[in-house]
Every structure is written in structure tokens, then in C-alpha cells.
Amino acid sequence: MAKSPEEEHPKKAFGWAARDPSGFLSPFNFSRRETGEKDVTFKVLYCGICHSDLHMVKNEWGVSTYPLVPGHEIVGVVTEVGSKVQKFKVGDKVGVGCLVGACDSCDHCAKNNEHLCPQMILTYGAKYHDGTDTYGGYSDVMVANEHYVVRIPDNLPLDASAPLLCAGITVYSPLRYHGLDKPGLHVGVVGLGGLGHVAVKFAKSMGLKVTVISTSINKKKEALEKLGADSFLISRDQNQMQAAMGTLDGIIDTVSAVHPILPLIGLLKSEGKLIMVGAPEKPLELPIFPLIMGRKMIAGSNIGGLKETQEMIDFAAKNNITADIEVIPIDYVNTAMERLVKADVKYRFVIDIGNTLKSG
């Protein structure tokens, strides 16, 4: 007979879980494995709320199994390390992002692209090597293989660095992979939310000229004055879009709703690249002529491997890049999810796990 979540592992754990596709989260007792020889156990202090958490608790992608403990922007302090752990010790500040495992032997894993491994294991909502469900960071403790743990440098505040573990790597990886990281290049960032605002910060630190493209005029001031973008385009303003045609070397499109991409392709210079990091649930319409006439490209990207995630965190630390966050107590999480649906947050909620998640 299958063991209950509380019994299947020896270490008691407490978190908040969704029980059904209403997505409503509530207290949940479960358990975590013993610290294996290559494992790192850490007390969770903060966990970012990613839009994926919302999609998953509501089963919007059709892959959720319940009970579901979301959270893959997890930071905390190491409390125990296995006998073969080399990179971490008790007291270290660490984080875990979207992955907690992969096959570790295929070509992709060998090239530090665990996120492309066909057997990658997601931090929550997946099956671990031992066949048990993975539970995420809306919880008090995490146990993870050291390979999937990243160090958080001392100068990065833990709460504001949590979102880097998903939002950060999701925009950093394609900027590097597609060569959109050279000083003087001009990139557009579509959508100014969790992903978008971090993309602006990274791009500016890399020496790029940045244009934010958004549907909301009320984000203009923030974009220019607080985030340091060089210019701002209202995507529905045909005159503005027309004037900007053929000016961008690349675009990072973070919008996850269905939206027209023809105007975005028009903004690209010849050989320009449109990188989709938001994942609309329905296919988009791709006009072929403009793609062909300018030898332009549209590509996708999804998080990044562990080596690159550490590199991203270190880059953020060196350039003092953190997310703009609203820290909330755990019992605010359902309200936060509702506000997230309406994009009513500047720009990421982060749950103060350490101070507010207490088992009943």
C-alpha cells in the first residue's frame, strides 16, 4: 500500500499545498528523505512565487498531480551535508531552482545542460529517482543533491535573490546563448513582470541598449527611471511601433498570454532574433514572409543548466542585480496568487518562509 506523504520519508516536513485544480493552497504535512551522502539539507528562508506555480496549482498545463507543493525559487541556509558533499558546508547560503535531478550521463548532462535532459526532474510535481513525488519550496526544509544546489554569494540579499533562480536564469540563458550580450547591441524586452524586469537589469549590466515593449503606459516611468531601460514602446501604438521597425538586434518576449508576434518581428533588424521565454498555452500565428525577408529567427528557451545558473547568480552578485519584490507571509499566498493573475505585483512576490511558515 502506498505510503502517505507524511510517512514516505523519515524527515518531517511542513508546507502549503494545493489539493485540487481550484489551486487553493493550505497547510500540508509531508516528509523529506534522509540526507544522502551527496545531499544538502537546508532550512528554507524564502521562496519566490513564479507564474509557473500558478499554472501548476490550477493544472493549467494538464500535468499536475495533487497534493502539489509549488515553489522553485528557493533560498535558505544549509543545516546538514552528506558525507560526500564537497561544495557546501553547514551555514552556507544556498538556493535551488527548477531542477533537482537529471540522468547525469547523457550528452546534455555532460555539457552542463541538465535542463535539456529528457529525464530532468522538476523541483515539484515530478517523480524523483526513488519514485516518490517531488515537493517544492513553499515548505520549511529542502533536501537536494549538491549538484542541483547553487551558492548565494554573501552580498546578495536572500529574499531579493530568490527569484533569480527561475526568472533570472530564464532570461540570462538566452541572452548568452543567442549572443545578445555584447555591449552596444539593442534588445527589446516584451512584458514587464517577473521575467521582464530582471531581463532589463541583466541586459543593462551587459552594456546593451534596452527598449521595454508593453501594453501598459503606467509602466513607462518605472521602466525608464527605476529599471534603467533606454526607451519604452506601447505595443498597441502603431505609430511608435512603426517608427521603431528594424531597430532591434534581439527581443526577449516574456509574455505568456497569446499575443501577435508580427509587430515584434517587424521591430527586429535583419538577422534579428525573437526569443520566447513566456509559454502561451495556445500556438501563436507566425507570419512567414517577414521572417524570410529579413532572415530573422524565432527561438524558445527554458531556464538553464546548473553551471549557468551559478554563473548567473555570480554575475548578479558582481553587478548587484536582484529582483524587485514584495515580501509576504505564507498565509497571504492565495491572495498573492489572485493578484499575480492580474499582474498586480512589482514584480515578484517572495514568501517569507523562515518567519511565517510554522507548523500548526
Next chain:
Amino acid sequence: MAKTPVDEHPQKVYGWAATDSSGILSPFHFSRRDNGDEDVTIKILYCGVCHSDLHTAKNEWGFTFYPVVPGHEIVGVVTKTGKNVTKFKDGDRVGVGVIVGSCKSCECCQQDLENYCPKFVFTYNSLYHDGTKTYGGYSDMIVVDQHYVLRFPDNLPSDSGAPLLCAGITVYSPMKYYGITEPGKHLGVAGLGGLGHVAVKLAKAFGLKVTVISTSPNKETEAIDRLGADSFLLSTDAAKIKAALGTMDYIIDTVSGIHPLGPLLGLLKVNGKLITVGLPGKPLELPILPLALGRKLVGGSDIGGMKETQEMLDFCGKHNITADIELIKMDYINTAMERMAKSDVRYRFVIDVANSISK
């Protein structure tokens, strides 16, 4: 008062033109400019029938200015050269492809990418620098700036080499640009028509493994036995498609009909590239999740610049690559267009212009 096509230039020319969106072609008298200092005059021997000719004749893309004389896969013989022409002499066998002009000064032109110049001039249905309309190769002669004329390698036949001037460069260019030339890599070619069959031949010459992806089961034997493809995938065979998921490094999509890109994306390996060279008249459906999860890419490509087109011709000369053609007479053109609309040709019609275009 605007001059008529016959009057606007000094040299009288005879060709076939479409005069309305029925696309029906019929005899047409017009004129071409005198041979300028930079120009080469060419007696046209052969002209390939490209699917773009059909799209334009019927105004399917919405920017045709009638009357239109199509034809941009032109092979002929030089009969006159301007005083600044150094690359060609009378009697040379030459080709003219899709463009006959560009600004020559922008970044694209300076990088030999005349095909991406915002001011490039199409061989037909465009406005030339002098403000007059360009007319294509379904005609007895053409006058072209030497920069846009290509030397035909000695061993490349004029008739079966003609389609290389559009179909050939259209698939050669993205193969070079996107790196689809590495021996041992696996390329899928979607659609086995004018573009597709040349793509198979080029890819085999580069040493790639090639799978043809098609909706027509009757193309399988040809694809493998005659064109040298390694395998054939029928798009409607669900079991075979499933077995082929994640096996291709690249796909060149030559299909110009409306088709969903999702199934093709599924055939790509992680980091795979889908290059689209067909020109569907409406947008295609692109699912984003598979693009993101596999870090895949969809790229476009449009013919090639003049330097690269010459390079492609020389490569084909060296490897004996020509198109598979059906030679037709000029007055068969309307039937040929109807057959091409139904993909009833293996794989390109070529008009025997010199022997069949008569006033």
C-alpha cells in the same frame, strides 16, 4: 502621358505576360533599356518556372502590377557588354536570378547580402532605378547590370541548371548560414518539389543524412532511389512520425501550403533548427512550448546574395548538381502553371525560350 510598355525603352522585346489575376499568360510586346556602361545584354535560352511566378501571375501575394512578365531562373548568352563591364564578354553563358538591382551602398549590400537590402529590385514586378517596371525571363532577351549576372560553370547544362538560380540558392544559402553542412548530421527536407529535390541533392553533396518528409506516398521511391535520400517519412503515418521524434538536427521546410509547424518541431532534436523557405500566403501555427523546452529555433531565409549565388553555381558545377526538369515550349506555359499548382511535375518546368518563343 505615361509611355506604354512598348514605347518606354528603345529595344523591342517579345515575351509572355499575365494581364490580370486569372494568371493566364499570353504574348506580350514590350521594351528594354539600351545597354548601359555597366550592363550586359543577354539572349535568353532557358527560363525555369518557379512557384513564385504562379503566385505573382495570380496576384496571390497582393502586390502584382499588371502586366507582369514572370521568370527569374534565366540562362542565356551574352550578346553585348557595356564599356565598364569586365567580368563578361560576348558569347559567355550566364544566368540571372531573382534580383537585378539593389542600393549597392548599405550595410547589407556591402556584406554581399543584396537580397536583404531594403531597396533591392526584383527581376520582375519591381521598379528599377529609372522608375520603370522590371520584366522577367519569359522573354527573348534581358538587359542586366553586370553585378547581378552570374557566370555559368562550363559543365553545368543551361536547361537543368536554370532552376538553381532561384530554387538552388534558396536552399543553399540557409544551409550555409545555419550550418547545415556538417557531414553526418541529419537533415529533414519537408516537401519534395522544386526546392526540396535540390535541397536533397545539395545535402547529400555535403555529406548529410537526409530524410524526406512528404504527404505523397508516391514520392518515396524517387526520393530514395533517384535523389539519394536516406529515408522517407510520410507525414500522415503517425507511427513512423512518432518513431522519428527528436531525430533531426535540422529541417528545411519548403512547403508553401498552409501547414502546422508543431509536428515538424517534434522531429527536431534539442537545439534543432527549422528553416522555412516556402512562402505560405497566411501565417502558420507555431506552438511555443516545444520551442522553449527543446531550445529550438525557426528561422527564415530568402534566396541569397550575388557572391553566394555564384558560389552555389560553382559548387553545383563541381558536384554535377542540376535540377530534375521537364522542358516545355513557351505556349505550354498555362498548362504548366496548372500542373505546378497541383505539384504535378518532377520537379521544375523549364521553358525552352530560344526555341519556342516566336513573335
